[in-house]
Amino acid sequence: MITSEVYFEGIDNTIKQYLMSAKHSIKICVAWINGSKYAPIFYNLSQKGVKIEIMFNNDNTNSNHGLMPSEFYTIYPINTRLSSAIMHNKFCIIDNEIIINGSFNWSQRAHNSFENILIVKNDFELVKSFLHEFNDLVSYYRSFNNNTILKCHCRSNTYTMGILGRENGLYNDSIVDIWRICTKNQHTQFVAEENEQFIQAQLGLLNEDVYDDDTDIYDKSTMLHEFQEEVNQTNNIQNYFAQRNGNKIDAIGSIIMTNHNEHIEWGEEPEYQINIVWKDMYYRKIIPNILYNYEYDNIAQIIDKHCMI
């Protein structure tokens, strides 16, 4: 049964009690965490076999008062890509079944402020969303220091995008072309193209709905299975594109006609946009989900190459 409760007082103790109740795993993602308060708790839990992972903002507060690296838990100090941004999440996943979320920072100072936490149990759809966020931030953390960013002629940073062309014929032949796009002005530079077969199927992008909602109870094991499949799909995409022409692909786009019906029925001029079907977490805040033709002149170059043939 899904239950939820909210706390405005005694937050510190409530969090402590929930942490101590953990049997298998704890994932914490907070801006700030107090080392002297939480390290002993994590030590005790680790002795019971609980796997503990903690993610926090990489800043002076955490360097001075936060958690030191330890064999009893794993830490991920997160750097944001902009100096003005911070990792400001505040959530905790216990045993993949309890979510703690709210305004409360796990620091000394938060104790005296007006704060709240919401605790939700057994909402596995919700747990899965938080697991993805945590997992994505771990990938982001791991790729942070080994990303080489190429500059555009306008001096802004670029990302590399694979565009999936339309599939034709018995073997679903298509062209995947690779473009470098700058983040500031959407300047485009053609890099390479490759011929592919059945690529959308291989990448699991065909949206086959395998779950039957009526018969499956969405319990923890169903959720974990589904979560793992989704993680695997992302990994497959990353691996597939890892060494295309020596280019690491940061995003994959697919060109969509936005006025298909009007085009067929009224003969309207076709209009296109590029839907980003996947992007590397390192670029999650940088690459938009949709590239509009009318917004960025340069994007038309990519669309024209695929659609004006």
Ligand SMILES: [Zn+2]
């Ligand atoms: Zn540029």
